[in-house]
Amino acid sequence: MIVTVTPNPSVDRALDLDQLAVGEVNRAHDTHVHAGGKGINVSRALVAHGYPTRAVLPAGGPDGELLVRLLEEQGVPAHAVPVTGETRSNITLVERTGVTTKVNAPGPALGPDDVTALLDAVEAEVAAGARLVVGAGSLPAGAGADFFVRLSALAGRHGVPCALDTSGEPLVAAVDAGGLDVVKPNDEELGALVGRDMVVVGDVVDAARSVVDRGTRQVLVSLGAHGALLVDATSVWWAGGPPLVPASTVGAGDATLAGFLSAVDEEPQVRLATAVAWGRAAVLLPGTAVPTPADVRLDEVRVVESPPPNVALKEL
Numbered sequence: 001m002i003v004t005v006t007p008n009p010s011v012d013r014a015l016d017l018d019q020l021a022v023g024e025v026n027r028a029h030d031t032h033v034h035a036g037g038k039g040i041n042v043s044r045a046l047v048a049h050g051y052p053t054r055a056v057l058p059a060g061g062p063d064g065e066l067l068v069r070l071l072e073e074q075g076v077p078a079h080a081v082p083v084t085g086e087t088r089s090n091i092t093l094v095e096r097t098g099v100t101t102k103v104n105a106p107g108p109a110l111g112p113d114d115v116t117a118l119l120d121a122v123e124a125e126v127a128a129g130a131r132l133v134v135g136a137g138s139l140p141a142g143a144g145a146d147f148f149v150r151l152s153a154l155a156g157r158h159g160v161p162c163a164l165d166t167s168g169e170p171l172v173a174a175v176d177a178g179g180l181d182v183v184k185p186n187d188e189e190l191g192a193l194v195g196r197d198m199v200v201v202g203d204v205v206d207a208a209r210s211v212v213d214r215g216t217r218q219v220l221v222s223l224g225a226h227g228a229l230l231v232d233a234t235s236v237w238w239a240g241g242p243p244l245v246p247a248s249t250v251g252a253g254d255a256t257l258a259g260f261l262s263a264v265d266e267e268p269q270v271r272l273a274t275a276v277a278w279g280r281a282a283v284l285l286p287g288t289a290v291p292t293p294a295d296v297r298l299d300e301v302r303v304v305e306s307p308p309p310n311v312a313l314k315e316l
């Protein structure tokens with residue numbers, strides 16, 4: 001059982017249009033509504049592949065009700081903690097070329113009682129039996145920048161490893177606290193974490209190793225169209241595939257992490273290849289749709305051990 005925790009979930013609303021004209025009236029030719037938020041998407045992708053998971057989230061207001069209903073309809077086991085604030089909607093505009101513009105709302109502030117209730121819900125789920133806890137997404141006001149540090153400590157008290165996909169100050173706090181099993185930044189988030197631009201493979205490897213040195217076992221760095229790098233204390237692997245025209249890149253990072261976690265009993269190379277295959281499958285689907293086994297093309301993914309450090313990321 002993989003327990004995911006999404007402190008700032010959303011209803012994801014996507015509008016497909018030919019070409020975005022900023023400052024003009026645009027007309028969409030298709031719309032999509034999906035349950036969203038990073039941990040929720042990890043659970044949705046795992047469910048679509050038949051892996052046991054449970055999503056813990058706060059929910060409030062009309063979009064909170066819609067979110068819970070969407071999860072039920074998709075057969076995603078969820079533990080929704082009622083909160084007084086109203087769950088947010090995040091908006092995505094996808095152009096014919098695949099260019100994706102996203103506007104994420106801040107989400108409702110959590111009060112101290114909400115935070116306690118959320119962590120109590122996680123504790124109950126972990127105590128019921130979990131092999132991994134995943135903390136993911138942004139933190140709403142009131143959660144405290146140390147929310148994921150507390151989550152990781154909670155998992156640790158139960159002897160359960162913790163994976164993390166977040167950014168900014170919450171990522172810095174959790175990496176500095178150490179003890180994480182895996183973190184999944186993209187290259188931009190990793191660059192912000194170490195205060196350097198990620199230009200060549202060696203930049204990513206150095207930055208990821210500094211995360212490993214602070215006590216994280218593995219760093220999975222997604223590189224958008226250029227695949228992903230997996231770095232641990234001793235090894236580096238890259239995986240990627242032929243170019244794609246995205247239908248929507250939203251949720252690709254979450255599908256990537258879900259694929260990596262799904263292959264937990266495999267060698268690191270296979271875990272990375274699975275991660276990249278799930279991420280690539282996600283970008284070919286509209287809105288925040290998650291891939292099913294029929295969408296995933298593991299055969300298209302190439303893995304390279306110890307990629308040369310001087311290769312530019314955009315040439316991968």
Ligand SMILES: Nc1ncnc2c1ncn2[C@@H]1O[C@H](COP(=O)(O)OP(=O)(O)O)[C@@H](O)[C@H]1O
Nearest residue numbers: 186222223224225227228244252253276279280
């Ligand atoms: N334009 C794209 N073309 C091909 N694959 C993509 C593209 N965008 C994303 N992917 C796949 O999805 C994964 C996650 O995408 P990325 O944008 O790095 O994540 P995040 O959404 O977390 O920023 C990548 O590692 C890659 O496998």
Ligand SMILES: O=P(O)(O)OC[C@H]1O[C@](O)(COP(=O)(O)O)[C@@H](O)[C@@H]1O
Nearest residue numbers: 036037038090137138251252253254
């Ligand atoms: O919590 P944040 O950082 O605002 O992100 C939430 C958004 O990210 C998503 O989880 C998608 O994430 P990825 O594109 O990184 O996989 C959406 O479902 C959601 O709208």
